Amino acid sequence: MSFTRRDFARTSVIAGAGVALAGSVGALGSAPHALATAETETVGDDKAEGLGYGPLLPDPNGLLALPAGFTYRVLTHAGKTKLESGEFTPGSHDGTAAFEGPRGSTLLVNNHEMDGPRADSEYPVPLAEGLVYDPAAPGGCTVVEVRRDGHVAEWVGIAGTANNCAGGSTPWGTWLTCEENADRAGENGMTKDHGYVFEVDPADRRANRDPKPLKFFGRYEHEAVVIDPKRGHAYLTEDADEPNGLFYRWTPPHGFRHGPGRFRTLADDAGVLQAPKCYDSGGRFVDDLSRATRPGTVYGVDWVDVPDRDARTTSVREQFGDGEVTRARKLEGMWWGDGGAYLVSSYAREESPVQHDGQVWFYDPKRRTLTLKVRFGVNADPSKDGALDGPDNITVSPYGGLVIAEDGEGVQHLFGATDSGRTYPIARNELNIGSEEEPEFSEFTGVTFSPDGKTLYANIQDPGIMLAITGPWKRQKRH
Secondary structure, three states, X not given: OOOOHHHHHHHHHHHOHHHHOHHHHOOOOOOOOOOOOOOOOOOOOHHHOOOOOOOEEOOOOOOXXXXXXXXXXXXXXXXXXXXXXXXXOOOOEEEEEEEEOHHHOEEEEEEEOOOOOHHHOOOOOOOOOOOEOOOOOOEEEEEEEEOOOOOEEEEEEEEEEOOEOOEEEXXXXXXXXXXXXXXXOOOOOOOOOOOOXXXXXXXXXXHHOOOOOOHHHOOOXXXXXEEOOOOOOEEEEEOOOOXXXXXXXXEOOOOOOOOOOHHXXXXXXXXXXXEEEEEOOOOOEEOEHHHOOOXXXXXXXXXXXXXXXXXXXXXXXXXXXXXXXXEEOOEEEEEEEOOEEEEEEOOEOOOOOOOEOOEEEEEEOOOOEEXXXXXXXXXXXXXXXXXXXXXXXXXXXXXXXXXXXXXXXOOOEEEEEOOOXXXXXXXXXXXXXOOOOOOOEOOEEEEEEOOOOOOEEEEEOOOOEEEEEEOOOOOOOOO
8 A cells, every 4th residue: 555745734734733843752762962952962961860771880801881780791702712613703793582492491593793805804703514605705604602501602693685774674573684774695705795694593594594585575685674573564774875775565475465475485575665755744755764863753654665576777877857755874773562563774875955963853654754863963073982973783671662883973872762862871881992092982783682671682793792781770661
């Protein structure tokens, strides 16, 4: 069913200002460094008493600053810890999800974002027998088992893929790993085409043999994916520019039933892949999501079919002309929660109509609307601790609101955003991979909670460290 700009304009007239401003009093209305709203406060403001967990305390080991009462544990470290097979843990940790494992264990699937010729990667994902898509590619993902007694084991889930980025979990307990790479066979030494999504089952190693690209999701620079557990749609983000990337929806074929391994049964052209065409409350077409500068802005969404999802001659995003679809820069992490998809635009610069240092959107599939929940204005001093920018990987917190991994300039944080949009720090990366004169701190990735909500897992991408954070978690009240 098509949802046109006329439909949205009519709905907006009926609902009045409540539609246009719904987000300002909804789940996430404003944030520090957003355009000024009545609710905006800075991190650590005394007015936000009780928010978060207090100031971050320097780590004597120079790795992770946390609030008082919190501790961390290193689970895997590229080039230091080892897989069951004896090879070193691969590097460039990225998207991660946690699943209930056997006998009270937790299973974590961890993407490794490496591309280019395999020889250029210091610690590529080992080419485990039967689990390799393209032996020339360095990326893939590993499965990390954290047992009740604290023992950690790690093994390969898939190998021979490229630039495995955010990905996403499924309602049936598997992981969708996404290639943020569109190399064709023969490019950068690749022997197969890339730019696909693959399914990995953390609990069934046999199910991962003979990796099959899920081509019906399209071939492009994939970032993240979520599945609507009620309607069966998949939503996917694309991190690309020239032109800016797209937010996609995949509708399964009629009668298809989701479940472990079911994607393997589908044809390469199964279902329908579409891109969004957004309209404001006045029925005017919106060419780029960066144009939304006020949290609470709501856009109606129509969906437009992708002509050639495998991009045989033209990249998917270039198959649409001006006025046909709505774009956004750095479309990155996503997470399903509250009946819809939270998605991130990490920043926008000269390639976009309006510059910003991050947006968090919420797509409501029932209303077919996109609502701007959080917006960060351009950060004038990224080196200053406390200033937040560049949201990337994201998860819905069992304690309310969101937890977001920062991928900006300068200091890098894990931070929370409450139901009213207040932000507060949870952790700071103190591992300087630059120099004393020119410090550099890698981005956080793979933020996700354990199934019981007691442990927050996150990665420092470079050099590749997976961390387990525990402490006195508490429900964050709406301030």
